[in-house]
Amino acid sequence: MRASSQIGCSMKVCGVEISSNDVNLCLLSLTDELFELPDCRSRRLTLKDINSTRELRYFQQTFAKLMQDYQVDRVVIRQRPMKGKFAGGAVGFKLEAAIELISDLDVIIMSTTDIKESLKRNPMQIAYADTDLKAYQEVAFNTAYAYLMKDKYAAQEG
Template identity: 35%
Template sequence: MRVCGCEISAKEVRLAVVHLNDDGNMEMLRPKTTRIELEDDTSEADLRSFLAALHEFSCENEIDTFVIKTRAKKGRMAGGAVSFKIETLIQLVEGCHTRFVSPVALSHFAKKEVEAYPDKLPVYLKNAFLSGAFALTRG
């Protein structure tokens, strides 16, 4: 099973693909695409293009499930409207399931269960990796 952890930030989604290898150990794949940006959230063509890019990414990397790090809906730390459009587009990718994980659960998981991060993991993919790893180990 391949899981894609997602962190939505501003106008882009950051993607980290993880799976269990033959030995049952978690591995992070290194796909050529690690971010997809939504250029203009008011353009139907751009929305369709973003969805098509997500679908292509899921097919290329054989993704079974997208796991999204949730954002607050209200308050000072609330996600913006564009980020919720991106979240919806992820949920619409054909042939893939979508799950959500809270920042609190990710923080707890990182402190208690992640012994080491993959070599050369870019900082901007840390939360996406954690989201995928969380879903993979928690079934």
């Protein structure tokens, strides 16, 4: 059963968009069908030296600590194509793997098709500009919102 259909239940997710060596983040919680954008000390994490194992481990530890501190239930990463015009780069896939390998962290990859379908079925009730989020967080926000709403008005079969 979805968290939003149970009174008193809540879910906090972290939407993630990976762009080059940056990870853009957006925390979003849903409690009793009410959304909240919790304050977060980091909106973007950057891998400074892409060739340093130490830096990659530091990134992974920083991300894990952030998710632990904010008691995130699930991390939702926007899927990137592996080939073609809009393919993700090697560094991005390295960051994605570092996040996925964090123990005790529930991570899922959500396809852009699923995100678009969820947003189409469940349009935003306010303008993104009214959220007080940074422009670079919009994709991460849409990913988190689409995940939380994905089962709300599921596509009708038949």
